[in-house]
């Protein structure tokens with residue numbers, strides 16, 4: 634995959650392009666709660682926290698959270714909107730987590746794992762910072778368990794290009810089980826719709842998805858032209874939902 638530098642791309646529009654409404658956030662928090670221990674508080678890490686889409690909601694539901702984010706600009710946006718007393722944001726990455734060993738009960742990686750350059754090192758870091766029995770909630774895509782968002786089919790080779798950004802599921806599992814972790818769960822979460830086809834198109838135009846960074850100008854133009862035509866035929870109909878994978882791994 635062409636790596637995305639969030640300090641030069643996407644950061645201006647990310648919060649708008651990827652905003653979650655209250656209902657969507659609640660569905661995700663419920664899905665996380667279902668795979669986390671019932672006791673409270675839990676000490677959490679939001680690894681690749683970006684603009685802090687999830688961080689305050691995690692703190693509200695589970696207890697103190699450290700958002701770790703390498704891109705200065707993404708972190709600045711998160712910090713500027715940060716009012717939650719149990720949230721802090723730190724510079725760092727999955728390969729270099731700025732927190733003490735054995736200090737976290739869980740780590741969320743929401744669409745950040747595929748950006749990690751040195752995955753074996755990140756797996757070792759996650760092993761270091763999580764307590765025994767701690768859980769990694771990996772909302773990733775996997776090349777062989779890839780969601781099928783309705784809009785992707787309008788882009789030339791859209792599905793193949795998007796799926797190629799991700800590892801196959803077994804490869805991710807093997808990376809963790811080979812260092813003593815176990816799979817605690819694998820399922821999908823269906824996020825409620827953002828609204829209409831027109832609403833979704835308005836977001837897609839902001840191009841805050843790594844997929845768009847992989848396409849050449851001709852494919853981008855052709856894809857958006859086809860998408861605009863398709864949406865123009867039915868802009869006010871509700872945009873379809875799709876199932877998104879969530880892998881839960883448990884540290885030994």
Ligand SMILES: C[S@@+](CC[C@H](N)C(=O)[O-])C[C@H]1O[C@@H](n2cnc3c(N)ncnc32)[C@H](O)[C@@H]1O
Nearest residue numbers: 639681682683686704726727743744745748749
């Ligand atoms: C698609 S965004 C997801 C942000 C946030 N988790 C969300 O769902 O809104 C991917 C994020 O991963 C971050 N990232 C890139 N490389 C990383 C790494 N090695 N470790 C942790 N995060 C990384 C990017 O800077 C970016 O903020």
